[in-house]
Amino acid sequence: MTVPEKLLFVCINSRLPGAKESCGREHASEDLLRALKDGVKKRGLKPQIRVTRTGCLGVCHDGPHAYLAPEGRWFHAFGMEDVENILDGLEV
Numbered sequence: 741m742t743v744p745e746k747l748l749f750v751c752i753n754s755r756l757p758g759a760k761e762s763c764g765r766e767h768a769s770e771d772l773l774r775a776l777k778d779g780v781k782k783r784g785l786k787p788q789i790r791v792t793r794t795g796c797l798g799v800c801h802d803g804p805h806a807y808l809a810p811e812g813r814w815f816h817a818f819g820m821e822d823v824e825n826i827l828d829g830l831e832v
Contacts, residue, residue, distance in 0.1 A: 744790040746830065748776060750806045753796045768819075769804040775820060776806075779827040789830055 750773040777791045799805050799816070806815040808830070815826055 742787040744787055746789045746811065747809045748780075748789065748791045748806055748830070749794040749797065749809065750776060750791065751795070751797045751804060752793045753800075755800070772804055772806075772818070772820065772823065775823045776826065779823060780830070783827060783831065785827075785830060 750769055752769045752773060773791065773793055780786050780789050780791050794807075797805050797807055799814075802817045804818060806818070806826075807813070808815070813829075815822075818826065
């Protein structure tokens with residue numbers, strides 16, 4: 741098994757209906773997770789970069805959110821229109 745150099749954690753957490761803060765699932769994070777995974781694979785960035793689902797990242801407003809380790813880089817309030825730019829940034 742190859743150990744990835746970078747991990748992109750995408751929050752897919754879900755809160756109970758009526759909660760004050762929004763979470764990943766309310767922002768289609770499952771679809772974003774799939775698009776990022778597919779993009780990493782298509783660009784040949786796998787196995788150096790792994791995109792994986794996670795629970796709460798602790799920043800539950802204006803989602804969705806993703807965290808790139810070990811660089812400590814955050815992606816906030818992104819959508820499908822931002823996936824290609826995020827992937828471009830992962831290649832650098």
